[in-house]
Amino acid sequence: MFNSFNSYTGDLGASMSGLRAAVACAIAYAVGLDQSTITVTASDGSIILEGFASSYEAMLSAVKVAEDVAGGNVRNHLLTA
Secondary structure, three states: OEEEOOOOOOOOHHHHHHHHHHHHHHHHOOOOOOOOEEEEEEEOOEEEEEEEEOOHHHHHHHHHHHHHHHOOOEEEEEEEO
């Protein structure tokens, strides 16, 4: 399950919104994350991952995907099952 919200604080503009969407799309199609429920948001110039990963390995994979797309500016708030 995947959730993507375009919620953010501050004036991030189209660039940050587009980056959030790109990260959300990459996570949605990443192998091994289909049993995870991950929400991608943008706040103060960072991409934030929240929700639940199906395993520790799935959490690491989601963070890696997000960092690859966002250039490393990712805050991980994921919980593992």
